[in-house]
Every structure is written in C-alpha cells, then in structure tokens.
Amino acid sequence: MSNIEQTLSIIKPDAVERNLEGQIKEIFIRNGFRIIEEKKIQINKSEAEKFYKVHETKPFYNELCNYLSSGPIVVMKLEKENAIFENRELMGSTNPKDAKEGTIRKKFGLSIDKNSVHGSDSLENANIELDFFFKT
Numbered sequence: 001m002s003n004i005e006q007t008l009s010i011i012k013p014d015a016v017e018r019n020l021e022g023q024i025k026e027i028f029i030r031n032g033f034r035i036i037e038e039k040k041i042q043i044n045k046s047e048a049e050k051f052y053k054v055h056e057t058k059p060f061y062n063e064l065c066n067y068l069s070s071g072p073i074v075v076m077k078l079e080k081e082n083a084i085f086e087n088r089e090l091m092g093s094t095n096p097k098d099a100k101e102g103t104i105r106k107k108f109g110l111s112i113d114k115n116s117v118h119g120s121d122s123l124e125n126a127n128i129e130l131d132f133f134f135k136t
C-alpha cells in the first residue's frame with residue numbers, strides 16, 4: 001500500500017548563509033522528494049521559541065532559538081512515499097560527526113547546533129510543523 005506523506009524541512013541559517021540552498025534542494029529532488037511549497041523567511045525569537053517548544057526544558061533551548069532566528073531560513077513542504085522517515089535518513093544524525101556518509105548533515109553540517117537542516121520526526125509533528133509555516 002502506498003504511504004505518501006508530507007514533512008517539513010528547514011534549511012537552517014548556517015546553510016543559507018553559505019549559499020547551500022540550491023545544493024540541498026538538489027539532493028532532495030535527486031532522492032525523489034517533491035517540493036510542494038517553499039519560502040525563504042526570517043523568524044523572530046518568539047516564533048523560534050514556539051516552533052521548538054518541545055525542547056523548552058533542554059539546556060540548549062535558548063541558544064537554539066537565538067540561532068534559528070539569526071538569519072534567513074528556507075522552509076519547505078516535502079512530499080514522498082514515507083517522507084518523514086526518508087527525510088530523517090537523508091538528513092543524518094543530529095551531530096554531523098555521527099552522520100553517515102551521503103547524508104546532508106555529514107556533507108554540510110558544521111556542529112551539533114549548526115547542522116544545516118531540520119526535519120519533522122513523526123507524523124504528528126510533521127502536521128503541527130507544516131501548519132506552523134504553511135497554514136493558510
């Protein structure tokens with residue numbers, strides 16, 4: 001049975017700043033993802049805090065929200081068979097040092113915090129995160 005899903009991908013400030021937007025999109029397309037909607041935006045700190053609310057008790061929360069709001073990001077609605085899992089696989093581990101060869105974070109990530117991309121981690125969070133950026 002087919003299981004076409006949509007997931008949220010973000011090209012984070014470190015990658016936009018290094019002009020990696022085109023190369024990262026090319027990797028998604030080469031791996032069978034369709035970019036259904038996309039926009040380049042900059043969010044403010046309180047929007048970043050809302051987006052990352054699941055992490056509010058973590059020691060890195062404040063820095064994470066400063067970082068996500070520090071410069072332009074590209075948010076994309078991606079679609080593919082099993083898109084949520086497939087995107088997590090293609091991104092690689094949170095820490096680029098642990099990410100497998102061929103993953104986006106291995107190729108472009110600078111550090112555990114500046115790891116170039118975000119991807120929804122579950123169907124529930126994909127729907128919440130897509131609504132956050134694309135709800136009309």
Ligand code: CDP
Nearest residue numbers: 060064093094112113114115117118119121
């Ligand atoms: O992004 P991912 O789902 O792989 O990781 P997460 O555990 O949900 O953490 C969200 C984001 O917080 C990461 O992508 C990092 O940018 C950041 N983070 C950090 O700065 N320091 C950590 N020790 C863990 C995560």
Ligand code: MG
Nearest residue numbers: 118119120121
């Ligand atoms: Mg996460």
